[in-house]
Amino acid sequence: MRPVIGLTVSRTGDDGKLRDGVSVAYIDAVVAAGGLPVLLPNTGQTEVLNRLDGLILTGGGDFDPKWYAQPNVGTPPGAISAVRDLAEIQIIRTAMHLKLPMVGICRGIQGLAVALGGTLIQDIARQRPHSEVCHYQTEGRAVVTHSITVDSPSQLFGILAARNLSVNSFHHQAVEMVPPGWRAVAWSDDGVIEAMEWSGTHFAIGVQWHPEDLAADGDPGGARIFAELIAQGAKFRGSAEER
């Protein structure tokens, strides 16, 4: 069987009609890379991770800064989903324990930081006022607008095979302090962290851009990320079957 890849989901809508869902671009990118996507509703039921071969932490709104012990200075009231925050933090901690291959995307890299002991820049415009990089582009999802520099050697460099590339950018927050055991491996020209990776034995990486929106046209920052996750998922499944 192809690797089963869990996708975390956004909670949207109002009280009468809440929905847990995800942009189809993530689903298409997993299918195109040879995986079987499954959606993980915000239930907090982490046992389901035992049935997965890989995990994608998808994009979305801001985490409540209480999770990294800071007062809120960057997020409008009402823009935080306490239910999603808690469900994803539980998923991330469980997935790390299980050594599940994983990729965090946008909110997902921020979730890795928040859940595992790092911190965020809550608002780049306010907290990095001298930044000359636009991190919230008005161009379309599949348009790349700012450059990043990738550390070498790193797992990310091994995947992308590039020291410099351009990415899309739809974020006003970013990782400030990476969690213990993680290292920053890509930055935009203003020094904002654009990717980090786990130094341990299993594959876990976070990127601040949106590779799912770049996957269709063969951009180096797009499909290669999903191909690596599926390859790691197949390896994970193989080792599980041996046990």
Ligand SMILES: [Mn+2]
């Ligand atoms: Mn950016």
